Amino acid sequence: MIEFTYARASDPAQALMLGAAEGARYLGGGTNLVDLMRETIEAPRELVDVTGLPAEISETAQGGLLIGAAVRNTALAEHPLLRSRYPVLARAVLAGASAQIRNMATVGGNMLQRTRCGYFYDDDGSRCNKRVPGQGCDALEGFNRNHAILGASSACVAVQPSDMNVALTALGAIVHLDGSEGARTVPFGDFHRLPGDTPHVETVLRHGELITGIELPALPVAANSAYRKVRDRSSYAFALISVAAALRVEDGIVAEARVALGGVAHKPWRAAKAEAALVGRPANEAAFRAAAQAELAEAKPLRDNGFKIELAERTLTAVLADLAGEKA
Amino acid sequence: MSLTINGASVTPPSDPRVSLLDLLRENLHLTGTKKGRNQGACGACTVLVDGERVLSCLTLAVQVDGRSVTTIEGLMVDGAMHPLQQAFIDHDGFQCGYCTPGQICSAVAMVDEWRRGSPSHVTGDLSSDTIDLDHDELRERMSGNLCRCGAHNGIVDAILATYVQEPAA
Numbered sequence: 083m084i085e086f087t088y089a090r091a092s093d094p095a096q097a098l099m100l101g102a103a104e105g106a107r108y109l110g111g112g113t114n115l116v117d118l119m120r121e122t123i124e125a126p127r128e129l130v131d132v133t134g135l136p137a138e139i140s141e142t143a144q145g146g147l148l149i150g151a152a153v154r155n156t157a158l159a160e161h162p163l164l165r166s167r168y169p170v171l172a173r174a175v176l177a178g179a180s181a182q183i184r185n186m187a188t189v190g191g192n193m194l195q196r197t198r199c200g201y202f203y204d205d206d207g208s209r210c211n212k213r214v215p216g217q218g219c220d221a222l223e224g225f226n227r228n229h230a231i232l233g234a235s236s237a238c239v240a241v242q243p244s245d246m247n248v249a250l251t252a253l254g255a256i257v258h259l260d261g262s263e264g265a266r267t268v269p270f271g272d273f274h275r276l277p278g279d280t281p282h283v284e285t286v287l288r289h290g291e292l293i294t295g296i297e298l299p300a301l302p303v304a305a306n307s308a309y310r311k312v313r314d315r316s317s318y319a320f321a322l323i324s325v326a327a328a329l330r331v332e333d334g335i336v337a338e339a340r341v342a343l344g345g346v347a348h349k350p351w352r353a354a355k356a357e358a359a360l361v362g363r364p365a366n367e368a369a370f371r372a373a374a375q376a377e378l379a380e381a382k383p384l385r386d387n388g389f390k391i392e393l394a395e396r397t398l399t400a401v402l403a404d405l406a407g408e409k410a
Numbered sequence: 411m412s413l414t415i416n417g418a419s420v421t422p423p424s425d426p427r428v429s430l431l432d433l434l435r436e437n438l439h440l441t442g443t444k445k446g447r448n449q450g451a452c453g454a455c456t457v458l459v460d461g462e463r464v465l466s467c468l469t470l471a472v473q474v475d476g477r478s479v480t481t482i483e484g485l486m487v488d489g490a491m492h493p494l495q496q497a498f499i500d501h502d503g504f505q506c507g508y509c510t511p512g513q514i515c516s517a518v519a520m521v522d523e524w525r526r527g528s529p530s531h532v533t534g535d536l537s538s539d540t541i542d543l544d545h546d547e548l549r550e551r552m553s554g555n556l557c558r559c560g561a562h563n564g565i566v567d568a569i570l571a572t573y574v575q576e577p578a579a
Contacts, residue, residue: 088426088472109473116429116468117449129426131473156462160528165536176531180554181520183450185462186469317531317553 083119090131094260094294100130102262102290108132110152110191113183118196123205123213132292133188139164145300148258151190151293155246156181158189168298170307170326174249177311180318190293193247193257193273194285197240197348198320199229211237212281227386228322231378231394233347238281239384241345242274243320248344249309251352252326255298261291270296274349281348303330303338310401311344312393321345323393329405331365339402343377343394353377356398370402371395411475415440416484422475430474431455431466434481442482442511446556453555456512457481463519482511485518494518497568505559513555513565520551521573543574 088109091097101108105127109115118124137152139161147163158164159175175184178192201208201220209218221229221239229239247270255270274285287293298304307328313319324344330337339360341353356377363369374395381391412419415438423433431448434440434457446454448467455467458480485492494514497503504510524547527539532550541547548566557565 083427086426088470090475111468112470112473113450113465113468116470120449129470133473156523156528160526165529169536172529172536173531176529176533180453181523181530181551182453182456182463182465182516182554183468186464317550 084122084125084127086119086126087128088131089128090134092134094135094292097130097132097135097292098260098262098290100128101292103128106130106290108190108292110188111154111183111186112191113179113187114191114195121203121205123203132190135294137188142297142300147298149189149296149298151188151258151295153189155179155184155187155189155192158246159184166305168249168253168301168304168307170252170304170309170328171246171249171298173309174245174311174324174326177309177321177324178245189246189296192244193250193293193296194287195242195244195247196284198243199240200225202240212240212277212284215280215282223385225386226384228320228345229384229387230347231381231383231387231390232343232351233276233349234382235277235279235281237279238277238348240277240281240348242347242349244350245309245311245321245324245344247274247350248324248342249326250296250298251350252307252328252340252342253298253301253304254340255296257293258295258297259287259291260294261288263288265294267297271350271352277348284348301328301340303328303340306330306405307340308401308405310397312397323390323397325394325398325401327398327401327405329360329365329402331406334365336360336363336365336369336406339373341373341377341398341402343398346381346390346394353398355379360402365406367399367403370399370406373402374398413471413474413476414478416479416481422472426470426472428471429467430457430469430471430479433471434466434479440481440483443515444508444511446509446512451556452509452512453516454509454512456516456555458515458519461519461522463516480515482515485514492518494568494572497572498565501568501571502561502564503568504557504561504564509555509557509559513552513557516552516555517565517569521569524551543570 107126311324328340356373359373444454446452
């Protein structure tokens, strides 16, 4: 770890002032950033601890929820309104990491989790365009079982590791930001970027900009929602594939569908093609499978991860069948 | 400012790079808390901060300034072992013992989470206020603490015996 200074922000204005300094980074629970600093992959010169900023979950005038960025993951998953109105989000948070890490991790920090690609972490021995722009990518032809099947580029095939982000994508959440140029909101689906030629730029956050909260829209369909995570061991492991979905069926026909996939891309993947293929069709397994296939038609396997395409198809089909009350 | 460790006031280190784990072990010689992978992967360094279980390896000591830390050394009451420590002995909850302090600190806080109705990944009904602490719930809730010796069955028995009921012999 290189030397850095540490300051605790007592309110958002002070955080923005401190965070504007060159080399400054905001610190949440530290479960990812401190680890990356120890690996010398991240080297901020100043840490601005924002865990003391507002950490409330409140109802909005529009019938949704506003979640403070400093809310801990445990508190998020425990909240009664979240559990009843947006179970997919509570389930996704509970599927991530361990209880100790969820006690530490904040919502804002979880959004900014960096990839767990082994070549990204291998500072001494591997090339990584995310770590050193322009260096090359050793995952492209290397051990890439855990890597992307959708939206990747020749510069980067890494995946976004957060479970929470997959649920927030399916729910169409809104990110609240504040910065020197003023406050703004960004649709959750636009917050993370695909890698393209600049995989080191992972989000649309500007320097010094602070995530202040996440807004969940009023979304009745989310009461019937689920998150399923497929991984190599049953707990405390990152996803091979995950599915966040919400479904409303009327008279045997899909009236409304929200679907997102995790473990497949550089960003949480909103499955818009699957959603379009579902609405207006019968709520049966054949239609669910066809919708999954429509989403995955453009999936491109790497050397080791071709299994993810069928795994994603089967998992999405099964989750939708569960939500429709069918067996699959 | 100062932080409290097992009831004693401690001045935080001047270098913010010092982790809570290194503060405990290297500066204060509280070596009950163990360093496993030092990257948040094993749970051996679990301690309680204001009663909540966290990983001391990924916590900077300056982050807990003003808060109260409890380690395995602080669980003893009047020189007597915590009931869960005795239960780990009675139920063979360890072999080499390296993960044990983390397991016990983790379990103490886990029980509080369960009692306040905090759900887990395997909880069937998210709307329920009461959750049975059965084997599946317990294993999921303790999944952040690895045991390379494979003493998990004894660990589960020790926790159940202390907080739920004595398992059938």
